[in-house]
Amino acid sequence: MSAVLTLLSAAEESTLALGRLLGRRLRPGQVVALYGDLGAGKTVLSRGIARGLGIQTAVTSPTFTVVQEYPCADGTFLFHLDLYRIADAAAALAFGIDEYLFAADGVTLVEWPERIPELLGHPGSRREALAIHLEHAADGARRLRLTARLADAVREDLRQAPVEGLAEISEES
Numbered sequence: 112m113s114a115v116l117t118l119l120s121a122a123e124e125s126t127l128a129l130g131r132l133l134g135r136r137l138r139p140g141q142v143v144a145l146y147g148d149l150g151a152g153k154t155v156l157s158r159g160i161a162r163g164l165g166i167q168t169a170v171t172s173p174t175f176t177v178v179q180e181y182p183c184a185d186g187t188f189l190f191h192l193d194l195y196r197i198a199d200a201a202a203a204l205a206f207g208i209d210e211y212l213f214a215a216d217g218v219t220l221v222e223w224p225e226r227i228p229e230l231l232g233h234p235g236s237r238r239e240a241l242a243i244h245l246e247h248a249a250d251g252a253r254r255l256r257l258t259a260r261l262a263d264a265v266r267e268d269l270r271q272a273p274v275e276g277l278a279e280i281s282e283e284s
Contacts (some may be wrong), residue, residue: 114258114262114263115256115257115258115262116256116257116258116262116263116265116266116279117254117255117256117257117279117280117281118254118255118256118257118269118277118278118279118280119248119252119253119254119255119277119278119280120152120252120253120254120255120276120277121250121252121276121277121278122251122252122276123152123155124275124276125274125275125276125277126152126155126156126159126253126255126277127155127156127158127159127162128159128274128275128276128277129156129159129255129265129274129277130155130156130157130158130159130160130161130162130163131159131160131162131163132159132163132265132268132269132274133156133159133160133163133261133265134159134160134161134162134163134164134218135163135164136163136261136264136265136268137160137163137164137218137261138218139187139214139215139216139217139218140213140214140215140218141213141218141219141241142212142213142218142219142220142221142231142232142240142241143160143218143219143220143221143240143241143242143243144221144224144231144240144241144242144243145157145220145221145222145224145243145245146224146225146242146243146244146245147244147245147246148246148247150247151245151246151247151253152245152253152255153172153222153245154170154171154172154222156243156245156255157170157172157191157220157222158170160189160218160220161181161189161191164181164183164189164218165183165184165185166181166182166183166189168181170191172191172193172222173191173192173193174193174195174196175196177192177193177194177196177197177206178190178191178192178211179191180217183217186216187216187217187218188214188216188217188218189217189218189219189220190211190214190217190218190219190220191219191220191222192208192211192219192220192221192222193222193223194221194222194223194224194226194227195222195223197223197226197227198226199226199227200226200227200228200229200230203226203227203230204230208227208230209230212230212231213232213238221240224240224242239260241257241258241260241261242257242258243255243256243257243258244256244258254280266279
């Protein structure tokens, strides 16, 4: 199968559903890098991932706090980082980002990961972040491109239990 999965999400509800599916697949120590412009759906997808991890509290973008920690029922955490206000890897390390990346006690979501590419692992290594690229599409839809280890698993999950408003599209679309 392909290492890339491109999906078109017709509505916020289908993006949330994809996030729930992803959340059920993620394990402590994994990092998800969420790329996309303002309003592309990163926080909506994050909210869905939180629901998939069993978190029921409100999930918001930590733009001003940089990090939000959400406890999971199994004793692990969801670490949600928003690096919009962080200049680079040196600034991220100064606030202690290394405590969250690839943490054994939680899943880490990183919004604006382009600020810290050198901290997100190396392609093919066990410490490689899963990248999800979100883009605006026509009619309020979102295009989501998943790479790395979860693409084939998510593709199979969607074959077994399709999500209304979510469709796989070719890269050329």
